[in-house]
Amino acid sequence: MNSERSTIIRKKDLSLWERMYIPEIVKGMKLTIRQMFAPTFTTQYPDERFQPPASFRGRPVLVEENGVERCVACGLCSRVCPALAIEVQAGETELGKERYPEKFEINMIRCIFCGFCEEVCPEEAIIMSQEYELAFTKPQDALFGKDKLVVPIEKVQTRLNFLRANR
Amino acid sequence: MSEIVTTPPTSSTGRTLRTEEMILNMGPQHPATHGVLRLELVVDGEIVVDVIPHIGYLHRCFEKHCEHMTNYQQVIPYTDRMDYVASMTNEFGFVVAAERLLKIQVPERVEYIRVIMAELQRIASHLIAIGTYGIDIGAFTPFLYCFRDREKILDLFEMTCGARLLYNYMWVGGLSHDIPPDFIPKAKEFCAYFKPNIKELNDLLTYNEIFVKRTANVGVLPADVAINYGCSGPMLRGSGVDWDLRRDDPYSIYNKFAWDVCVGKGEMGTVGDCWDRHIVRAREMEQSIRIIEQALEQIPEGNVQAALPKRIRPNPGEVYARIESPRGELGYYIVSDGSATPYRIKARSPAFSNLSVINEISKGAMIADMVAIAGSIDIVLGEVDR
Numbered sequence: 001m002n003s004e005r006s007t008i009i010r011k012k013d014l015s016l017w018e019r020m021y022i023p024e025i026v027k028g029m030k031l032t033i034r035q036m037f038a039p040t041f042t043t044q045y046p047d048e049r050f051q052p053p054a055s056f057r058g059r060p061v062l063v064e065e066n067g068v069e070r071c072v073a074c075g076l077c078s079r080v081c082p083a084l085a086i087e088v089q090a091g092e093t094e095l096g097k098e099r100y101p102e103k104f105e106i107n108m109i110r111c112i113f114c115g116f117c118e119e120v121c122p123e124e125a126i127i128m129s130q131e132y133e134l135a136f137t138k139p140q141d142a143l144f145g146k147d148k149l150v151v152p153i154e155k156v157q158t159r160l161n162f163l164r165a166n167r
Numbered sequence: 168m169s170e171i172v173t174t175p176p177t178s179s180t181g182r183t184l185r186t187e188e189m190i191l192n193m194g195p196q197h198p199a200t201h202g203v204l205r206l207e208l209v210v211d212g213e214i215v216v217d218v219i220p221h222i223g224y225l226h227r228c229f230e231k232h233c234e235h236m237t238n239y240q241q242v243i244p245y246t247d248r249m250d251y252v253a254s255m256t257n258e259f260g261f262v263v264a265a266e267r268l269l270k271i272q273v274p275e276r277v278e279y280i281r282v283i284m285a286e287l288q289r290i291a292s293h294l295i296a297i298g299t300y301g302i303d304i305g306a307f308t309p310f311l312y313c314f315r316d317r318e319k320i321l322d323l324f325e326m327t328c329g330a331r332l333l334y335n336y337m338w339v340g341g342l343s344h345d346i347p348p349d350f351i352p353k354a355k356e357f358c359a360y361f362k363p364n365i366k367e368l369n370d371l372l373t374y375n376e377i378f379v380k381r382t383a384n385v386g387v388l389p390a391d392v393a394i395n396y397g398c399s400g401p402m403l404r405g406s407g408v409d410w411d412l413r414r415d416d417p418y419s420i421y422n423k424f425a426w427d428v429c430v431g432k433g434e435m436g437t438v439g440d441c442w443d444r445h446i447v448r449a450r451e452m453e454q455s456i457r458i459i460e461q462a463l464e465q466i467p468e469g470n471v472q473a474a475l476p477k478r479i480r481p482n483p484g485e486v487y488a489r490i491e492s493p494r495g496e497l498g499y500y501i502v503s504d505g506s507a508t509p510y511r512i513k514a515r516s517p518a519f520s521n522l523s524v525i526n527e528i529s530k531g532a533m534i535a536d537m538v539a540i541a542g543s544i545d546i547v548l549g550e551v552d553r
Contacts, residue, residue, distance in 0.1 A: 021376055031371060032308060041315050055347070057329040082241040114244040114335045119343070128329070166344040
């Protein structure tokens with residue numbers, strides 16, 4: 001055993017008053033009582049909602065413009081995704097963009113909210129929205145198809161403006 | 168702890184009683200192990216004879232995963248998840264290594280922003296370390312004050328890069344985007360707000376007689392043992408070794424700032440005890456504030472993505488780059504075979520080396536002191552197991 005290492009060297013001898021710990025407790029309580037009258041830092045969550053700034057990276061969504069999603073199913077987001085969460089299947093369309101995602105699925109259990117899909121997208125079609133309340137009761141619920149992913153452009157306008165200013 | 172009973176206990180009739188060592192499992196669900204660590208304690212009564220740490224509960228194949236990425240950029244979100252309370256410094260280490268491999272120079276504004284972010288992250292990480300250490304010892308209040316201040320740092324990070332914990336902010340050759348215009352005034356405001364809080368925290372916890380009694384002369388780590396086990400960071404500096412990679416192996420632009428390396432001096436007991444490791448962390452926060460204040464004054468204008476390469480394809484070769492993370496020396500060893508994917512990445516995590524010394528410093532301690540010793544090492548299991 002390392003008895004030479006565990007010898008006690010006490011530099012100052014404590015008086016009885018100090019040994020009673022009372023000054024320390026009073027000092028601690030003084031601070032605690034002061035904090036009771038200080039402004040609070042917490043928010044009452046279900047009643048008060050946190051408003052994320054424009055830079056916030058929430059749930060990824062597909063931008064819908066003029067009733068149709070912007071995505072041209074190039075598959076870059078699916079390739080760049082470090083967690084392999086995105087699955088895209090392309091189909092042909094009569095519209096000017098020629099290709100559209102027949103199937104676009106994000107597995108929200110896999111998604112790590114890194115924002116690479118948004119960064120790599122040439123069409124600004126996949127955007128990190130401000131939604132942060134993501135709770136599932138079943139793993140199947142976490143597979144977000146086009147029905148859940150497509151949102152109108154007005155809802156993500158702040159994020160689009162932020163990306164234009166910062167890229 | 169001061170004296171160890173060596174004479175075997177005897178019964179009333181004078182017969183020698185046989186004593187046995189007992190094995191006690193601490194963890195993996197023990198709150199004081201800060202994650203999923205199992206400490207197998209061999210105890211003789213109340214005295215700890217041996218400690219065997221069992222790790223690997225949080226192993227996520229970081230190194231193997233990196234070999235299967237499509238490019239170097241994709242590694243960065245994974246480095247975030249190694250040391251999840253100090254993500255910025257993990258990214259910092261990786262981008263420093265990758266940039267050395269690519270031989271690219273990043274713009275000066277990028278270096279300044281990276282240093283500001285890394286130092287803010289160091290404060291946030293030390294606040295967690297100090298706060299949870301208080302909880303381990305039995306002081307609940309400092310924990311709440313630490314988290315209140317940490318929240319302000321996380322707000323700064325959130326307005327910059329959009330995430331509060333896993334940032335993905337530093338990219339190879341630059342940053343994901345520039346700091347917003349109101350970042351600098353808000354960061355200055357934070358520095359002014361936080362400085363008196365360090366003193367408040369020290370009054371409340373560091374010099375508290377109960378806290379000193381629990382930590383001084385406990386878990387003494389002599390300097391030679393610390394060096395032999397490869398300890399780094401506050402663990403090594405707490406033992407009185409004057410070694411900080413920011414000063415001794417400068418990376419980025421740390422040589423432009425005036426600041427001091429904090430070393431444990433054994434003010435309350437022996438050099439290298441738990442209290443020394445704690446005070447090194449508390450004083451490092453002051454020094455980090457000094458660095459941030461200087462960096463905020465000097466930060467130049469410029470583009471933050473000037474050097475961002477479109478395709479990262481380093482020449483065949485290898486590189487080892489190390490930085491000072493809040494826990495110590497964080498190194499990345501990258502081998503490139505000329506393709507867009509790293510051939511091999513090895514991360515040298517400081518928490519792993521720091522944890523390995525636990526057996527050495529807790530022999531002869533009481534079981535209750537084990538909590539104080541394990542807390543003072545400040546491990547993050549995400550980094551130990553990777």
